[in-house]
Amino acid sequence: MKKHHFILMLLFIPPLLSGCWGRVELQDLGIINATAIDRLDDGKTRVSVQIFIPRTITSGQGGEDPSAGSTFVREGTGDNLAHAISNLQENVPRRLFWGQCKIYIFGEELALNGIRNEIDFMARHPGPRGNAFLFVSKGEAMEMLTLVPPLERYSGEALRKSAEEESGLKTTLRDVDMALMGTSESVSMPYIKKLESTEQTKKPNETIPVIDGAAIFKKDKMVGTLNKEETRGLLWLNDAVKRSTISVQIEGQDGEISMTPTAGKIEFSPKIDGNWIMNLNFKISGDIVQNETHLNLMNKDVLKIVEKEYETALKERVTETVEKLQQEFDADVADFGRRFHQKYPKEWSKVKDNWDEKFPEVEVNIHVNAKIKGPGYIGPPAALPRNEVKE
Structure with missing residues (x-):
């Protein structure tokens, strides 16, 4: 009887263990905080991501180095967004993790030429979430990721708080997908720009992205903007x-x-x-x-x-x-x-x-x-x- 019990245990243990075989450890992931998508002059797509630095240690002592940034930016270029992201992964030693990315920014040139293909990829890909916030930037979207906010840890966090707490103007991936398939085929997104400051700063680009109105889309193309x-x-x-x-x-x-x-x-x-x-x-x-x-x-x-x-x-x-x-x-x-x-x-x-x-x-x-x-x-x-x- 004991022998039969032992055999049954051996049969049940492998399925229970198999769930851990595909697990990726946290230290092997590159956690993305914000993403910028631009259309280049040659028609190619560039994707830039703001990646979280888990820990920045000061030399000779423990704790975080307050002078070091909490993120860095990497980019990839391709014929479309899927190809660009594939090339982006080659530039990052860790596996990219999209589950924490709440901010996606479209560059103005891309928005004017149409975002249908990018929305299609984002809606199909298992990484981007439906409640992620979408923005359109004045000029290139990548610049928004390089800004250094004086209060927040990174520019993506500053944008998220602006959308949730300040203006009330916020648009999610789900909103855009549903609106472009709806009766009106129109949608609005927050239009952002770099806040220009006359104050002397300690770091280059020490400022924040701010919402400066709304980008209006007809079908999948931006047709203009509204002021504040x-x-x-x-x-x-x-x-x-x-x-x-x-x-x-x-x-x-x-x-x-x-x-x-x-x-x-x-x-x-x-x-x-x-x-x-x-x-x-x-x-x-x-x-x-x-x-x-x-x-x-x-x-x-x-x-x-x-x-x-x-x-x-x-x-x-x-x-x-x-x-x-x-x-x-x-x-x-x-x-x-x-x-x-x-x-x-x-x-x-x-x-x-x-x-x-x-x-x-x-x-x-x-x-x-x-x-x-x-x-x-x-x-x-x-x-x-x-x-x-x-x-």
Whole structure:
């Protein structure tokens, strides 16, 4: 009986051990933090990766060397992205590990010529994750990887935090893949550049990449960019505003009043009545964070005037963005087409093949309802004599 038990144990042990045979030790991996993809003048593709240095030891003592960088950059070139990555691996002694790479940057030249092939590779490859962030850089993408942030460990980390914490404008690989296959075949990505600084720095390239607007794609090609103000309008359209300040000037008053929205909602209401109409209804509320005027914001009548100014300001901001998307880019990144399709499937079937022609003709009506929840801890302007306060 014991002999049979021993034989059974021998039969079960090999399958349990086989799972470790293909394991790659951590010290044999090159962990990629960020990737840049550029199109060169000869039409070839260059891929550059920011690789994490696990440990930098000072000579003669333990601990990390604060003067040494935490990453280095390697590149590979090929006829396409797959070939470039294959050549890249030859330039790195460790096996490249893509599982931790959350940042992918397309160079401007590549974006203008089309990114469909690169998206196809990234979506098929088991390494890049669907929730990885995508960006377009002004100029060459590789330069973004060589920047040395004064606060973060590497530029890829600075970009990730900017997308997640600051602007609210973020686009993932999954977003792009789905959008380019969707009804509008349009998508936006954060447009980044190197922050120019006049301060004297200790290291060359000691600065950060910053989001400077949005790159607009029609099908797989970049057709233009939105500036910061227009991008905030796009964020309102996408219901993705995280941190924003709206400043308005009241007629007859010097200075501005600034409000930070604390809650916001947008409702899309498509309508076909001869013309194709998209009604946008915004509801926002927020707090006053600065008052440069002499107005007393504890006065309800004054608050109503300020609310109307905010409604006008937001309407103008969104209108400018919509007009540029319709008339200049013909790119439906706000997904009007999908909403018409959902409400009017029969009518949509007649125009879906010509949506590029129909989208610029859509009449857009914007309605804004703004409420100020709190004027701040003080009503009258701070440090202003009482006799100068205007009720």
